[in-house]
Structure formats: C-alpha cells, structure tokens
Amino acid sequence: MATDPLQKPDTEHRAQDTVAAGHLIEFDQVVKRYGDHVVLDHLDFTVERGRHVTLIGPSGSGKTTILRLLMTLERISEGLILVGGRPLSHMAGPNGSLKPADEKYQREVRKKIGMVFQQFNLFPNMNVLQNITEAPVSVLGLDRAEAEERAGELLDMVGLREKITAHPTQLSGGQQQRVAIARALAMRPEILLLDEVTSALDPELVAGVLDLLREIAHTTDITMLCVTHEMGFARDISDQVLMFDGGRVIESGPPERIFGDPEQERTREFLSAVL
Amino acid sequence: MGDFYSYFFGHLPDVWSGLAVTLEATVLGSAVALTLSFVFGFMANSRPVLVRGASRVIVEFFRGTSLYVQLFWLFYAFPLLFGYQLSPLFCGVLAFGMNYGAYGSEVVRGALNAVPRAQWEAAVALNMTPFQRMRRVILPQAWVQMIPPFTNLLIQLVKCTPLLWLIQAADLTTVVQQMRDRTGETTWAYLTLLVLYFVLAYALTLLMNALERHAAVRLGRRPAARSLLRSRSAEGARRSETAGGAR
Ligand SMILES: Nc1ncnc2c1ncn2[C@@H]1O[C@H](COP(=O)(O)OP(=O)(O)O)[C@@H](O)[C@H]1O
Ligand SMILES: [Mg+2]
Numbered sequence: 001m002a003t004d005p006l007q008k009p010d011t012e013h014r015a016q017d018t019v020a021a022g023h024l025i026e027f028d029q030v031v032k033r034y035g036d037h038v039v040l041d042h043l044d045f046t047v048e049r050g051r052h053v054t055l056i057g058p059s060g061s062g063k064t065t066i067l068r069l070l071m072t073l074e075r076i077s078e079g080l081i082l083v084g085g086r087p088l089s090h091m092a093g094p095n096g097s098l099k100p101a102d103e104k105y106q107r108e109v110r111k112k113i114g115m116v117f118q119q120f121n122l123f124p125n126m127n128v129l130q131n132i133t134e135a136p137v138s139v140l141g142l143d144r145a146e147a148e149e150r151a152g153e154l155l156d157m158v159g160l161r162e163k164i165t166a167h168p169t170q171l172s173g174g175q176q177q178r179v180a181i182a183r184a185l186a187m188r189p190e191i192l193l194l195d196e197v198t199s200a201l202d203p204e205l206v207a208g209v210l211d212l213l214r215e216i217a218h219t220t221d222i223t224m225l226c227v228t229h230e231m232g233f234a235r236d237i238s239d240q241v242l243m244f245d246g247g248r249v250i251e252s253g254p255p256e257r258i259f260g261d262p263e264q265e266r267t268r269e270f271l272s273a274v275l
Numbered sequence: 276m277g278d279f280y281s282y283f284f285g286h287l288p289d290v291w292s293g294l295a296v297t298l299e300a301t302v303l304g305s306a307v308a309l310t311l312s313f314v315f316g317f318m319a320n321s322r323p324v325l326v327r328g329a330s331r332v333i334v335e336f337f338r339g340t341s342l343y344v345q346l347f348w349l350f351y352a353f354p355l356l357f358g359y360q361l362s363p364l365f366c367g368v369l370a371f372g373m374n375y376g377a378y379g380s381e382v383v384r385g386a387l388n389a390v391p392r393a394q395w396e397a398a399v400a401l402n403m404t405p406f407q408r409m410r411r412v413i414l415p416q417a418w419v420q421m422i423p424p425f426t427n428l429l430i431q432l433v434k435c436t437p438l439l440w441l442i443q444a445a446d447l448t449t450v451v452q453q454m455r456d457r458t459g460e461t462t463w464a465y466l467t468l469l470v471l472y473f474v475l476a477y478a479l480t481l482l483m484n485a486l487e488r489h490a491a492v493r494l495g496r497r498p499a500a501r502s503l504l505r506s507r508s509a510e511g512a513r514r515s516e517t518a519g520g521a522r
Contacts, residue, residue, distance in 0.1 A: 073396050103405065110402045121397035124494050125415040134411060135401035167495035187401060 024049040024084060024223055025070070025191065031078035032065055032247075039065050041247035042079065047240075049190075052217050052224040054234040054255070057244030058270055063227040067193040070225070071115045072106050083109055083191070114189030118196045120176040122168040122183070128155070129164045132183045140187065147186070154182040158212055174205030178212055185216070192216075194226040206230070213237065231275055235259055243267045279460035283467065286454065293450030297436050297475070300367045300446065304436075305429055307372025308379050312425075315376065316383025330380065337377035342435060345370045350442040363444035367436070375432050382424040386417040419490045426483035430476045437468075447471060 025047040032040040039062045047053050055063045068074045069081060072089060080098075081088040088109050093099035101109070122131050132151040136142045142150070155161045158178040160171075168176055177197055184192060194213065198206045210233045217224060217237040228234055234241060234255060241258040243251040243266070251264045262268050283290065318330035337345075349366040353359070361369075390413050398408040437448035448468060455464030 071396075071400050073399060107402055107404065110399075113400075115400040117393065117397065117400075119393060121393045123394065123397065123412055123416075125412070135403060138407050138411065139402050139404075169495035184400070 022085065023047065023082070024051075025225070026082040027066075027079070028082065029079040030069070030076060030081060032062070032069060032074065033077045039247055040069075043248055045242060045249050045252070047223060047225065050221045050223055051239045052226065052237045053240045053242060054238040055225065055227045055242050055244060056229075056231075056234065056258075056270070056274075057242075061244040062247050063244055064195055067115065067195050067225060067227060070191070070193055071113060072110055075100070083112060112190040113193065114184035114187050114191070115193040116177070116180050116184050116195070116197045118200050120168075120173070120180045120200070122176055122180055124168055126168075127164075128160070128166050128168070128171070128179050131168070131179060132186050135183075136186050151182070151186060154185055155179075157215075158182045159208075172205060173201045174208050177201065177209050181209075181212060181216070185222075189222065191223045191225065194224060194228070196227050196229065198228070198230060229274055231259065231271070243270070245270075278458045279454065279463040279467075282454055282458050289450050289454075290447070293445060293447040294471075296364065296439070296445055297433075297447040300364060300371065300436050300439060300444070301429075301433050301479075303364075303368040304371030305375065305432055307368055308375035308428070308432065309425075311372060311376025312379025312383050315380030316387065319380060319384045320387055334377045334380050337373045342370060342374050343438060343441070345374065346438055346442055363439060363442045366442055367439045367444055371432055371435060375428050378428055379425065382421050382428070383417075386420040386424075387413060389420055390416045416494065419487070419494055419496075422483060422487040422490060426480060426487070429479055429483065433476050433479060434472060437472075 023046040027043050027045050030040050030043040031038065043062075043066075055066065057063055065074065069076055070083070070088065076089050080090065086109055087098060087101070089101050089106065090098035091101045091105045123134070126134060129148065129151055132154060133144065133147040136147040136150065137144055152161065152164070155164055158181060160175055160178055160182075163171060163175060163179075168179070171179065177200075181197075197213070198209050201209065210230060213224075213226075214233070214237055216222065224237070226234070226237070238255045240252060241255050242249050243258060243262070243264065245266050251258065251262060251267050258267065259271065262271065315330045315334055318326050319334070321327060346366060349361055349370055350363065353361060353366075394412055394416065395408060398412045403411065436446055439446040440449045440452060443449075451464055451468050451471075455461055458464070
C-alpha cells in the first residue's frame with residue numbers, strides 16, 4: 001500500500017502533549033460580544049484528543065463564532081481558550097498575568113488547527129495543485145517536490161487527481177469543497193474545524209463530500225469539530241454532540257442519546273424542526 | 276495644410292525627439308506614480324494611525340493642489356529657494372508621479388479592500404504570515420482590480436504631458452507648437468496634436484487591456500475577446516458597480 005497521506009510522523013511528540021495537557025481543547029468561561037450583543041455567554045466545554053464533536057443548534061446560536069474563535073479569526077471578549085494546554089489568544093504577560101497574544105505566538109498555536117469553510121474559499125489566483133501546496137511550501141517549509149507528491153496523494157484520496165491543474169472556477173461546488181478539505185489536510189492539522197461544509201452545495205453533491213469526511217473521521221486520528229445540519233452524518237461520525245442555545249451548551253452527550261432521547265425541551269424542538 | 280505637412284515631414288527627427296520626451300515623461304512619471312500608489316495605498320491600509328494619517332495628508336495635498344502650480348513651483352520656485360535648477364523633464368516626472376501616485380493610492384487601497392475577507396481568513400487558517408497573505412493571496416487578486424482604474428490614470432497622465440510645454444521641456448506639444456509658429460497653420464497643427472495624442476492614448480489602452488486580460492486569465496476568468504479593443508472609461512464605471520460581486 002502507498003504511504004498514508006494523513007499519517008503524522010511525530011506521534012511520540014503528540015502523545016506527550018496529551019499527558020501534559022489533559023483536554024485538547026478547553027473553553028473556559030468564554031464570552032464573545034459584538035458591541036453589546038452577547039453571542040457566547042460564559043461558555044465552558046472541552047474536547048478530548050481524537051474526538052469527533054458535532055455542534056448543533058439554531059441559526060445564530062454562536063456555532064460559527066466558536067470555530068472562528070478557535071481559528072483565531074475573531075478576538076475573544078472574556079475568558080480563556082486552551083488548545084493543547086496553551087492559551088490560544090493569550091500569552092504570558094508580566095508577573096504571571098496574561099496579555100493578548102501577538103502574531104508570532106498565534107502562529108505557533110495555529111499550527112495545530114485547520115479549517116474548512118462553508119464557501120470553500122479556494123484561492124482564485126491559484127490552480128488546484130497550487131492551492132494545496134502553497135502553505136506547505138511557504139509555511140511548513142516543505143520542498144516543492146515533496147509538497148506536490150503529498151498533494152497528489154491527497155487528491156487521490158478526495159478523488160480529484162485528474163483536476164490537479166484545473167482552476168477553482170472550473171470545478172463544481174462539491175469538487176471545490178473536496179479540494180478545500182485536501183488543502184486543510186495538507187497542513188497536517190491535529191484539529192479540523194468544519195463549518196457547515198455542505199450547506200452551500202447542490203443537494204446531489206452533498207453525499208460525496210460527507211462520504212469523504214466520514215472516511216477522514218474513520219481513518220485518521222484528527223480531532224474534528226463539526227457544525228452541521230446533516231443529522232444523519234452527525235450521528236455517523238460523532239463521539240459527542242453539543243447542543244447550543246443562547247450562547248451556551250444546553251445539552252451534550254453521545255449522538256444516540258442526543259438524537260434518540262434528548263433531555264432538554266429546546267433540543268427536542270430543534271431536532272424535530274431539522275429532522 | 277500643404278505648408279504644415281511639408282514642414283512636419285521635413286522635420287521628422289524633431290517630431291521623434293519630441294515624442295521621445297513625451298514618452299519618457301509618461302513612462303518615468305507613471306513608474307513613480309505606480310510606486311507611490313503602492314506606498315501610500317499600503318500606508319492607508321495599515322494599522323498605526325500615524326502612518327495612515329501621514330498617507331492621508333500627503334494624498335490630499337497632491338490631489339488638492341493643481342498640477343500646473345506644482346510644476347511651476349518645482350521649476351521656478353524651487354531654484355529660488357534651494358539654489359538648484361531642476362531639469363524640466365525631472366520636474367515633470369516628479370509632479371506627474373506625485374499627482375497620479377496620490378490618485379493611484381486610492382485605487383490600491385480600494386482594490387485591497389475589495390478582495391473578499393474570506394480570502395484573508397482562508398490564508399490565516401493555513402497559518403500564513405501577514406506578508407505571505409498579502410504577497411501570495413491578497414495582492415494577486417487585488418492587482419486584477421487595479422488594472423482598469425490604473426489604465427484610466429495612465430491615459431490622464433499622457434494627456435497632461437503637454438503641460439511640459441509650460442516649463443520648456445521639448446516634448447511633442449512643444450515641437451508641434453514651434454512648427455505652427457513657423458508655418459502659421461494653427462488648424463492643422465492642433466489637429467495633428469489631437470490625432471497624435473489619441474493614437475498614443477489608444478496604444479496605451481491596448482497595452483493595458485492585454486495586461487488586464489493576462490491577469491484575468493490567471494484568475495480563471497475568461498474575458499471576451501472584444502474587451503481587448505474597448506477603451507476604458509465607460510467600462511470602468513460599469514465595473515465599479517459590480518466590483519463587490521467579483522469573487
Ligand atoms: N461580525 C459580526 N458582527 C456582529 N454580529 C455578529 C458577527 N458575526 C456574528 N454575529 C452575530 O453572532 C450571532 C452568532 O452568529 P454565528 O456564530 O454565525 O451563529 P451560527 O453559526 O450558530 O448560526 C448571530 O446573532 C450573529 O448575528
Ligand atoms: Mg454558522
């Protein structure tokens with residue numbers, strides 16, 4: 001068999017992290033406000049390494065905001081987010097205090113995290129191969145041949161090897177999203193954030209992307225945080241489902257329980273509306 | 276008519292040398308303008324308020340003061356103050372460069388801001404440095420948007436070069452003016468100038484259209500072939516309306 005494109009070379013290193021850190025992701029009393037609109041209200045939750053966690057909840061409940069905070073696309077208003085035991089957007093200040101992280105520190109923490117967006121966000125000034133190899137070459141410092149070989153393997157995995165020189169505009173939405181997934185994986189993230197990655201797709205293209213994500217979930221040890229309205233998919237891949245409402249987690253548990261026998265009335269209402 | 280054209284074609288070397296001065300002022304002036312457009316455009320988009328403020332002040336100064344007056348100032352007042360006479364061409368290049376650099380900086384700023392924020396986010400998610408994001412993702416996309424308005428500015432710059440006559444540079448206009456003085460053929464002299472500047476401007480438009488086409492193809496857009504021959508201004512207006520939708 002060919003080398004597994006997703007296999008990570010530094011497993012010992014990661015095992016060490018786990019022992020030291022406990023939870024891989026930890027939200028500690030996180031508040032996010034836009035003006036005086038409170039989106040996340042003293043949110044607490046943790047994610048263990050290797051888990052597949054699905055975030056569900058009504059539109060506007062702050063699911064995207066959580067992923068964007070983790071990707072450092074938004075600034076936290078209060079509280080602390082820890083990734084691998086390190087504060088994500090704070091660094092050590094004078095006398096043991098914390099101060100907002102600078103760019104260099106954030107880049108260090110961000111290494112672990114990748115994200116796939118609802119609208120794909122491929123770079124239109126690059127072809128498929130360049131989209132996938134750009135960051136491995138410029139950020140990770142791989143040599144080009146190595147990055148291209150890996151990109152080829154990832155394209156095999158997402159079933160788009162023949163589109164290697166195509167331009168993003170020549171691809172269907174589903175194909176673009178699969179390239180975007182390959183692009184994120186090329187950075188070997190420990191954590192993959194997926195924000196409604198099929199909701200911009202035509203219905204007939206959804207299944208292909210979900211199958212790919214299932215495969216990634218089942219064949220890799222990447223920790224996944226996934227916002228989705230595809231409840232069947234959530235049931236298949238999740239270890240844990242978090243139900244959000246009003247800026248907080250109102251219920252969490254294994255998918256069988258959340259989908260089968262939710263405790264909260266709000267969860268039941270929400271599920272009956274989307275199922 | 277006959278008088279003017281026999282004189283004109285009898286003194287073609289003068290015409291060429293005038294054309295050379297005009298082209299030199301255009302090329303050097305737009306090179307300075309392009310450089311300043313990026314310098315002030317990036318400054319206007321940067322975070323430190325002092326940097327942004329400085330760019331604002333400089334840009335407003337050059338947009339708000341007349342190009343004539345700047346030329347006169349550089350050519351006539353500068354030597355009185357500093358005891359050093361600048362060459363006419365140098366004054367022209369500097370004044371055109373700063374003026375159109377000021378306008379161009381707005382083009383750069385606008386085009387950078389027009390690249391969807393999602394592109395920036397995707398680059399952050401891939402952990403690129405701020406420089407890499409700009410160089411590899413934002414700028415290549417913004418560049419395509421800059422070319423049409425830059426074309427407009429370039430054409431305007433060419434059409435300003437006859438001002439060189441006012442400071443005694445031997446540009447195309449000066450040469451043809453002298454021929455008019457010699458022959459007394461005002462109508463034909465100025466008609467010739469109209470045609471010459473039109474040809475010059477149109478040639479530059481074609482060149483810039485080719486550049487735009489090349490850039491657009493690299494972004495995977497396929498512009499219609501006839502856009503190659505179209506001049507800019509009408510289309511510029513249409514484009515700015517839809518610029519937000521171009522992603
Ligand atoms: N940049 C922003 N400025 C102001 N309000 C925002 C911004 N982004 C999100 N919000 C608000 O935050 C709330 C949560 O948004 P979001 O996290 O996108 O919810 P979800 O993904 O669960 O639908 C919404 O009410 C939304 O209007
Ligand atoms: Mg959302």
